[in-house]
Amino acid sequence: MENLKNFSFDKLKEITNEKKYNLVYINYDRANGIKVLSNIIELTEEEKNSFYRIYIFNDDYMVTIFNFGRENLKYNKIKKEDFDNYSEKYIYLETNKKELKNKRLKVRVGNLKIDNSREAIQYIDFIGGERA
Numbered sequence: 001m002e003n004l005k006n007f008s009f010d011k012l013k014e015i016t017n018e019k020k021y022n023l024v025y026i027n028y029d030r031a032n033g034i035k036v037l038s039n040i041i042e043l044t045e046e047e048k049n050s051f052y053r054i055y056i057f058n059d060d061y062m063v064t065i066f067n068f069g070r071e072n073l074k075y076n077k078i079k080k081e082d083f084d085n086y087s088e089k090y091i092y093l094e095t096n097k098k099e100l101k102n103k104r105l106k107v108r109v110g111n112l113k114i115d116n117s118r119e120a121i122q123y124i125d126f127i128g129g130e131r132a
Helices: 009-016 045-049
Strands: 002-006 022-026 034-037 053-057 061-067 073-079 083-092 103-112 119-128
Touching (some): 009 061, 061 119
Antiparallel strands (some): 002 073, 083 103
């Protein structure tokens, strides 16, 4: 687990070590300020400089990038192997966004190995499917 390390978009490839991931961009100050993408190159330079939080995730890891302002970007990274024990759950999404219609967010929830009393959540993937 990596906590509040300095982040720059130039280091992203080094941090993710993966080509396939989901990306959720959040900027509460913009209309339609939540975007779901499949790659960082889909973000504009303006969006890279103006965001609240960015989540990058797949089955192996989840990176959360925080924007503390004044070019102060930090990230957390949690990996599947950071969990001592976990369960996988699904969150149903209520949205009008076409790319997320009828999908669920699959998450991993469990205690961390380094501090077994601390519960953590890792986003895994968007899964298609209807409500049961």
